[in-house]
Amino acid sequence: MSQTIDRTSKVPAAQQEKPVVDVAALGERLMGRWAAERRASRELAATPAMQRIPGQTMAEHRERVLEQLKILVEHKSVHKAFPKSVGGLEDAGGNIAQFEELLLADPSLQIKSGVQWGLFGAAVMHLGTEKHHTKWLPGIMSLEIPGAFAMTETGHGSDVSAVGTTATYDESTQEFVIHTPFRAAWKDYLGNAALHGEAAVVFAQLITKGVNHGVHAFYVDIRDKDKNFLPGIGGEDDGLKGGLNGIDNGRLHFTNVRIPRENLLNRYGDVAEDGTYSSPIASPGRRFFTMLGTLVQGRVSLDGASVVASKLALTIALSYGSQRRQFTAASDTEEEVILDYQRHQRRLLPRLAETYAMSFAHDVFLEKFDAVFTGRADTDEDRQDLETLAAALKPLSTWAALDILQEAREACGGNGFLAENRLTLLRADMDIYATFEGDNNVLLQLVAKRLLTDYSKKFAGADAGALAQYVAGQVGDATLNRTGLRKLAQSIVDFGSTARSVGYVRDADAQRQLLTDRVQSMIAEIAGRLRDAGKLPKMEAAQLFNSNQNALIEAARAHGELLQWEAFTEAVEGIEDAGTRQVLTWLRDLFGLGLIEKHAAWYLIHGRISAQRAQAITSYIDDRLLPRLREYALPLVAAFELSPELIGAPIALGAEKERQDEAMLYYREQRESGTAPIAEKAPAKPVRA
Amino acid sequence: MSQTIDRTSKVPAAQQEKPVVDVAALGERLMGRWAAERRASRELAATPAMQRIPGQTMAEHRERVLEQLKILVEHKSVHKAFPKSVGGLEDAGGNIAQFEELLLADPSLQIKSGVQWGLFGAAVMHLGTEKHHTKWLPGIMSLEIPGAFAMTETGHGSDVSAVGTTATYDESTQEFVIHTPFRAAWKDYLGNAALHGEAAVVFAQLITKGVNHGVHAFYVDIRDKDKNFLPGIGGEDDGLKGGLNGIDNGRLHFTNVRIPRENLLNRYGDVAEDGTYSSPIASPGRRFFTMLGTLVQGRVSLDGASVVASKLALTIALSYGSQRRQFTAASDTEEEVILDYQRHQRRLLPRLAETYAMSFAHDVFLEKFDAVFTGRADTDEDRQDLETLAAALKPLSTWAALDILQEAREACGGNGFLAENRLTLLRADMDIYATFEGDNNVLLQLVAKRLLTDYSKKFAGADAGALAQYVAGQVGDATLNRTGLRKLAQSIVDFGSTARSVGYVRDADAQRQLLTDRVQSMIAEIAGRLRDAGKLPKMEAAQLFNSNQNALIEAARAHGELLQWEAFTEAVEGIEDAGTRQVLTWLRDLFGLGLIEKHAAWYLIHGRISAQRAQAITSYIDDRLLPRLREYALPLVAAFELSPELIGAPIALGAEKERQDEAMLYYREQRESGTAPIAEKAPAKPVRA
Structure with a gap:
């Protein structure tokens, strides 16, 4: 099977006036800062032992992925993120980069590794302290202790602060009692919980002296070496899932399980022998979000x-x-x-x-x-x-x-x-x-709340008039921009030539302005509608907020799109090779104009672009950008540097070309040899049967 | 597990001023003309023997679905479509209705049944003649002859007219020689081909006396009763797929396989003993499309x-x-x-x-x-x-x-x-x-071509000026409408009140006008751009057409959306119960206004709605239609009449409610008994750690 992507591919000589992509240099740029880690991980992912075998049963697949985790340990691929005190490298970025690439072998491998070292291990590292690191991290790193990250419950996923599991401190024995009070509080969907996990970091409401100090993390042994549940602990297999069946997701529940006081991962909150609670973070809310933030x-x-x-x-x-x-x-x-x-x-x-x-x-x-x-x-x-x-x-x-x-x-x-x-x-x-x-929709609401908070900080105490003025005046506002920009005013009535319409939006600054303006205006509009929420009773405030929920999520998405566009643009600006920069500029334009086209209704409604310009954008995409970029489709994917072993798919590795060539040759030979049957002639005048 | 959908559910008495949905009557309406067939099929689909067992291996799943096909035969569920001459009922609609519902048990069951009786059997019925019916249909109906529908090839799916397989008539033996000339001409993705099929309807280029008469269908035995390939026939298993793994899809190829002349399914084209070709349809193109049309x-x-x-x-x-x-x-x-x-x-x-x-x-x-x-x-x-x-x-x-x-x-x-x-x-x-x-994109192009053809028939000989006038004047055109409609002209500048803006588009005629207008205008615009295509050399014409391909597909989609809207509206108009009609009118408005909102950029660009109206539509959806319809979500799904056995999913059958109720009771009892831990007080003044 021939490899179809030529790493050194250039546009043919006959077209040399056209820009040429330096595939190797672009590939290096795409690999980014942790190129070495990514390449090493890809090399491993390209070996058959690490790759998924389609059609395995769930049981076979689970065992295989567990074995693959052991190979990762042997290859010393899992130590990077951990503290030097236990033999790690404290290389946070390199660690993540290498794990991301494991998806190429099998997403189950990526995610099960993530459960063991990125969630279970990271919780011990970030939420625990030195004593915990010394005691458990070596076993976690070596896979001697496979573990689960027991946060989500059947009844609570998005709202983790409301989990039902309790950890009640018993002064008399200096133990925490971990308990599951009802079915909805079972820990659920946990990787490593159905079969392999011998320990878990359990998130539970910390209660001492009758006070609930909110959710904290506890280290709990759950199975013995023969994989039997320890007393008081039970669980279920989540069974077959829509995918990721190489991971043994399952449920856990606890019936008054006693663990030593020291098993509280106590970096952000501790309980003294006498049951006194203390924390370096006074606000329970901030403490909770700080803990989650480490993950x-x-x-x-x-x-x-x-x-x-x-x-x-x-x-x-x-x-x-x-x-x-x-x-x-x-x-x-x-x-x-x-x-x-x-x-x-x-x-x-x-x-x-x-x-x-x-x-x-x-x-x-x-x-x-x-x-x-x-x-x-x-x-x-x-x-x-x-x-x-x-x-x-x-x-x-x-x-x-x-x-x-x-x-x-x-x-x-x-x-x-x-x-x-x-x-x-x-x-x-x-x-x-x-x-x-x-959950994606929940995360986007967090973004929107942050945008609203930033906005209201800027306009603290501003009355409705000031807000309205902001909305009206923000066309010229460039707070999110790094460069001063000309006004968009003319765009509203630009009934000039199509070329001029397009010329304007092809400009990176204009794209930035349009994308930025949209985020700001959406947030300003919503802020205006929500400005009295603070004065309303809780229920009415909730209703007001809820009636803007969809708009908030759309604004957050617009913000994310702007971030992507900014990153793309900054990357393009940093590329030195002129040909590569030209082609990537077209690609960035396709991304930017594609966003403006997608949200054209908003731009038209808000008078930011004219109808003519909106149409010109679509024409420019269809008639210019697509035909131009079509010629660079293969170099642009070649820069992803995926080897045949990583691609795997036969149709991308020459099988189709081989078949097409054979068929074309067959017909050509038939034509040339005169052995081709002639086509039936259509009747001189179509006759209706 | 309790059933959560109450078939007789009505909105509570306290809200009786609100419309009430007659769930039973609506359910009957949704079942449609072939309600009896659908209900009988659902009853069968609700039995465990017919349902999918998640997690089965591909081999197990394939065997299970084959057994399920036998159960269908036993239940006399497969005879409906076939001719009375062989014991069928010639009930085309009822037959399809019943097969559609089998998806509820397992889509593999639906599709494998479709292969056997809807493709393989239907090809013998529609493309064959009496002698073929008598000879093969009884065995096909009884599953004595499991068969494949061998049309698609590895190299040709969308363009069936170009399949590579040949059927060359040999006068000397009065046989057709079925032959696969190259790898791309292997028949591929055929259900029943990997394991179970003993015969196939093979589509091949019919060649006699040196003339290719285009694609015709031939009945070919492929395996003996022990499932061994007959001489000259080979194949492969397509192996694991993304889904539908209860079907044994596979490939077939033929090396000079001889079949009797009579095995040509000869309704639309025949070859006499001496090799003379004849057909009731003179045009090879029309003949081909007529054959495909039967399928x-x-x-x-x-x-x-x-x-x-x-x-x-x-x-x-x-x-x-x-x-x-x-x-x-x-x-x-x-x-x-x-x-x-x-x-x-x-x-x-x-x-x-x-x-x-x-x-x-x-x-x-x-x-x-x-x-x-x-x-x-x-x-x-x-x-x-x-x-x-x-x-x-x-x-x-x-x-x-x-x-x-x-x-x-x-x-x-x-x-x-x-x-x-x-x-x-x-x-x-x-x-x-x-x-x-x-393929969906290919089908939509067929629709677009039909729309263009209809359009050009209407304007045969019209010059560019007439076309332009049509585009300009079509606001008042109502050829696709059944009622005369007022003009939309005022909508372009309606800076009146929001209520008036919305009031207008809530009107069914206005929705129809907007949706219809969009289809017509899109097609007229494209027709204008393509009007010189006929005069261009083939390659340039192809380029011109290609540069409008995306727009054509969007126009076809708009046409399909209009058809859906029309059907919905007609159904609503036919509902007698006032409450049901009111709620379905809201639902239809949500559909219609949702389409207009989705395509708002087009309407704005083309001056069909004002910016204000576009915003009013979104507000109307968010603030009125969604809150109103939220109350009817359960009655509206109850009218789908899916029994717990057909729904299957535990989360839809009360498991979630049971968990939520238990948790709420737990917390309520804690609060009432005073045993709830109190929440940690936030510090009087937030302190930054």
Whole structure:
């Protein structure tokens, strides 16, 4: 099977006036700061032992993934994030980068690793203190202690502060009593809980001296070495799921299980022998969010894994689309390559642009994460920014990955449905990425609240008039921009030539202005509607807020899109090779103009673009950007640097081309030898039967 | 487990001024003309023997579905469509209706039945003649002859006219020689081909006397009773797929396989002993499309099955959404039911409206199908209308089902991901519905071509000026409407009150006008751009057409949406009960206004609605329609009449409510008994740690 993506591919010499993409340099840029970690992880992911075997039963798949975790340990792939005191490297960013790439082998492997080291291990690390690290981290790192992260309950996923499990301190024995008071408080959907877990970090309401101090984390042994539940502990297997069946998700419940006082992971809250509670963070609310904030790495790695999956999906679909032929629209003998059809370009190329945007945005995100968790930039504000970034990007990228996998599947037709071509199984696995580590819709509300808070800080005490003025005047506001921008006023009535209409929005500053303006205006409008919420009774305030919930989520999404666009633009500006920069500028334009086209109704309603300009944007995408970028589809996916072993899908590795070539040769030989049957002549005049 | 949907549910007495839905009558209306067939099929689908067992291996699942086909035979569920001459009932509509409902048990069962009786059997029936019926249909009906429908090849799916398989007539032996000339011409993705099929209807280029008469169908035995391939025939198993793994899809190839001349299914084309070809249809193109047209029932049943799946998905998600609670926004003690959140309503209620529209549109479609295939209304034009209906509705409903299943999955959170709650497995199975029986994007192009043809017939010989005038004047055109309508002119500048803005579009005639106008204008615009295509060389014409491909597909989609809206409106007008009619009118408005909102950019660009009106539509949906319809969510899904056995998903059958009630009782008792721990007091003044 021949490899169809040429790493050194350049546009043919005959077209040398056209820009040329430096695939190798672009590939390096896409790999980003942790290129070495990513490449090492891909090398491992390319080995058969780490890859999924489609069609395994759930039981077989679970055992296989457990064995793969042991291989990761042997390869010393799991120590990076942990403290140097226990043999780790304290390399937060490199650790995440390498785990993201494991998705290429099998998402179950990525997620089960994430459960063991990114959730269970990270909770001990971030919520525990030195004594906990010394005691448990070595066993966690070596997989001697497989563990579960017991936060979510059947009854509470999004609202973790309301979990039902209690941890009540008993002064007389200096123990916590972990207890599940009702069925909805069973811990649920926990990886490692159904079979392999021997311990768990259990999140429970900490109660001492009759006071509930809110949710804290406790280290609890749950099974003995023979995998039998310890006394007081029970559980169930979650059974078959829509995907990720290499992970043994399950439920746990606790009946007055006693654990030593020291098993409270006490970095942010402790209980003295006499039951006195203390915390370095006075506000219970802030304490809770600080604890949860240490676990943001799950969101980082889902965002990164979604980027990886999107790259793989588009590598498959664009490779196939460049070889598959169907219908003879333009020739009597040779069929069209399907990527030459406009619709096919419309389906895949904007998604390629989105993938680039997601990839560059993820770099910014991972960089921020690394800065916070290595302590380079770790103020309260840094942490809040990181959380907002996580809450904005993870929903967009996880949804995008599902959309891209689906479109890629459909673009590969029946071939796309075969398990061997990977798209369907990957999509099934990644479905739940939209829900875990924070439901996407809930996360976007967190973003919106942050945007509203920032907005109201800026306008503290402002009356309705000032707000209205802000809304009216913000066309010229550029607080989110790094450069001064000309006003958009003329756009409202620009009935000039189409070329002029397009010329304007092709400009990066204009795209930035339009995207920024939309976020600001949406938030300002909502803030205006919510301005009296504070004065209302709780129920009415809730109703008012609820009647703006959909608009809030849309504003948060617009904010995330702007972040992606900014990251893409910054990356393009940093590229030195002129040809590559030109092609990526087109791709960035496709992303930016695609967003403006998608939200054209908003821009038209708010007078930000004219009807003529809105139409010009669509024409520019269809008639210019798509045909131009179609020529670079293969170099642009080649820069993803996915080896044949990582791509896996036969249809992306030459099988289709081989078949097409053979068929074309057959017909050509028939024509040339004169052995082709002649076509039945149509009757001179169509006769109706 | 309690049943959560009350078949007799009415809105509580306290709210009697509000309209009441007559659930039973609405259910009867939704069941439609073939209610008896649907109910009988559902009864069978509700039995454990017919239902899918999640987690079975591919091999187990395939065997199980084969056994289920035998149960269908025993229940005399497969004879309906076949000729009376062989013991059938010639009940085309009733037959399809019953097969659609089998999806509730397992989509693999629906599709494998469809392969055996709807494709393989139907090809013998529609493309063969009396002698073929007598010889093979009894064995096909009894499953004595399991068979494959060998049309698609690895290299040709959408463009069936270009399949590579040949059937060359040999006068000397009076046989056809079936041959596969290259790998791309292997028959592929065929149900029954990997294991069970003993015969196949093979589509091949009919060549006699050196002339290729185009694709015809041939009956070919492929395996003996021990399931060994006959000489000259080989194949492969397609292996694991993204879904539908209860079907043994596979590949077949033929090496000079000789079959008797009589095995040509000769209704539309025959070869005499001496090799002379004859056909009742002189034009090879029309002949081909007539043959394919007889096989439209696949599209009908995928459309219907998508409606059934959407009903099931929304029954599950809306039942769960009415019981699941999360966050205490409006109360200090009781959490909110998640369907009370605006976003949750936005996610599910427009999809409920869409499902109603799809359901009523499917009734129209099935009625038309029945009229054509029972001969009640079977002119050329009827058949063309049926095919256009099929090509417009099947893409919309199969895509909608995937979208609805996914949104329902996400709306059920982690619970939605468990296989037992069905949404993920159903979605995985139905993924390929977007591709088979005609790729959705290809089908929509057929619709667009029909719309263009109709348009150009109307304007045959018209010059560019006449076309332009049409575009300008069509605001008042009502050719697609059944009623005269007032002009929309005032809408362009209606800066009146919001109430007036909304009042106008709430009107059914205005919705019809806006939706109709959009289809007509889009087609007129494209026709204008394509008007010189006929004069261009083939390649340039193809390029011109290609540069309008995306717009064509969007126009076709708009046409399909209009058909759905018309069907919904007609159904609402036929409902006698005032309360039901009122609620369904709101639901229809949500569908219609939702379409206008979705396409608001087009309406704004083309001056059909003002900015103010566009905003008023969104406000009307958010502030009026969603809160109103939220109260009727359960009666509206109750009218789908899905029994607990058919719903299957535990979260939709009371498990969630039971858990929520238990938890609420626990906390209430704690509060009342004074044993609840008190919450930690927040510090008087927030202190930053």
